[in-house]
Amino acid sequence: MKQTPDFDRIQENMRAGNITGPGFLGDDDRNLVDIISEDQITVKELGLTNEIIADKLEMLMKEGERGFGSPVKVDDRFVVIVEESRGYIPCPFRHGHLSKKVNVNVRNIALKEEIDYSPISIHLIREHGFFQGKGSPYRLDPTRIAKILELV
Structure with a gap:
């Protein structure tokens, strides 16, 4: 894949303050295509x-939403807390997708490790292979989440 105009x-839409306060890139100065490509290599190496x-x-x-903001135990392996905010976040890839503002913890x-993400994170991974830039508060490093979610 090649970086295009x-x-x-x-990528400019993903910078801090354009769509969300913290943006999607963190302090990552790589171009968008390189960010996606490197994470896709990792995903493939993980067999995922x-x-x-x-x-x-x-x-x-979805399991965590049953708790209405309170912790929910899932499969005796995870504790999930879903906190909803008002409003929506548009997909920075500019194709019309809107995600509810929600924080999922x-x-x-067993590992005593946790991650935070939002519905837009799920969309960005599924539809665009984008796990966000290094330093982004919602960056989901593929190796780390595969371990925490017990996918490998």
Whole structure:
């Protein structure tokens, strides 16, 4: 894949303050195509797909929604807290997708490690193979989430 002028515009939309306060890139200065490509190599090396990862994140979020903001134990391996905010976040890839503003916290009980993500994170992984830039508060490093979600 090659960085195009369209990807340049998308990457500009991802910077802090354009769509969200913290943005999607963190302090990552690589171009968007390189960010996606490197993460896709990792996903493949793990023997996973974007869909497998997104499906697990979505399942945990849906289970956590039953708690209405309180912790929910899932499969005796995870504790999930889903906190909803008002409003929506548009997909920075500019194709019309809107995601609810929600924060999902998943804690792996045995590993004592946790991740935070949102519905837009699930969409970005599933549809665009984008796990966000290094330093982004919602960056989901594929190796780390595969371990925490017990996918490998």
